[in-house]
Amino acid sequence: MLTALLGGTFDPIHYGHLRPAISLASEVGLKQISLLPNHIPPHKPQPEASTEQRLAMLKLAIEDLPLFALDVRELLPKASTRPSFTIETLQAWRQENGDSEGLAFIMGQDSLLSLPTWNKWQTLLDYCHLLICRRPGYAKNTNNIELQQWIEVHNTSNAQDLHDSPHGYIFFAHTPLENISATEIRLNINNQASCENLLPAKVWHYIQQQELYCAKK
Template sequence: MTKSLTALFGGTFDPIHYGHLLPAVALVEEVKLSQVSLLPNHIPPHKTQPEASTYQRIEMLKLAIADYPMLSIDMREMSQSRLDRPSYTIETLQAWRMENGDQPGLAFILGQDSLLSLPTWNNWQTLLNYCHLLICRRPGYAENSDNPQLKDWIERHQTKNIDDLHTHPNGFIYFANTPLENISATEIREKISNGKSCETLLPPKVWQYIQAEHLYGT
């Protein structure tokens, strides 16, 4: 049995919202994670560039997790050596595994939408060499992939047994029963730019920061 199972949760977090936070907290309880580290991307290869600055996104993360002791921030993709090129998940996971050695259980949290897009990722089929994948369901996304290669890969590695995540350092895909939060950062930015309040979608301190910094058209 490994001493602990920790997870990384990557994202642009532009801004961070309850659609990120509530599933992460639910995963801690369901899978018995010792820690979830939020991993802000510098240059996400599959998304448009963030509207908020790197500094502003980090400040919002700090405000958002202040009341969640099980959450932390991992700044590795913000390191100076990686600021001039896209952040590839496989490189992050390789470095993370190297730092932790062979035995600890490591997991990477993905939304269902990201799982279905995996075949577009760099070296996606090697992700499980370094960690487990914890999949959070997303409203409006199919349970199964139309891609035969991805579908076969998921079926070969899927487990419904949480013990597998704790007794093996990597190699499994687990579909979690996290809350279906129909919230997106794109929707939040659009609402704010149209003068609508988003205070129910974000932690209060994050909403106050967005207003104070005049982010997203406030």
């Protein structure tokens, strides 16, 4: 069984996370996607919502979607005092599940192009496949020669490769273009605009109940 991890700040979780992931699962045959909330993301501003609030929104978003599960390892006390590095999470997953289990890590094209800034990025494929979701406005190729060569060496267009090997491939998925961002949602809420069509209804109601992302009075 091929399992996938989808990391993020999820501040808040929205359809731009969920819809491409659901499409991706259908395209490549994923049986489960574990959402992996970051505690201290090294490449992004710190979350506005608390850890407890982000977890509550994640649980509400996926409670009727059996495809999804939660992996909170990066929120545990030992991990929550410093930045969350993907490579360490993948190493820990491998140690727990063995070398023969199939694992994929889902990321957007924007994250793929920023990989040279990630900790030990060249070793990611020693532990997992990379499933790349398209992002509006981002090109498939990069001017970084080392990264481009690495992508070309490991790229496959055959989804079966992801099942035949436990790690080692990069797959560009034909996911829908969902031009939604958490930054946009937070800004809209701060400007008292509705975001009801951008995220699950239960999450939207929770945000309103908690008065999240509103201008501080």
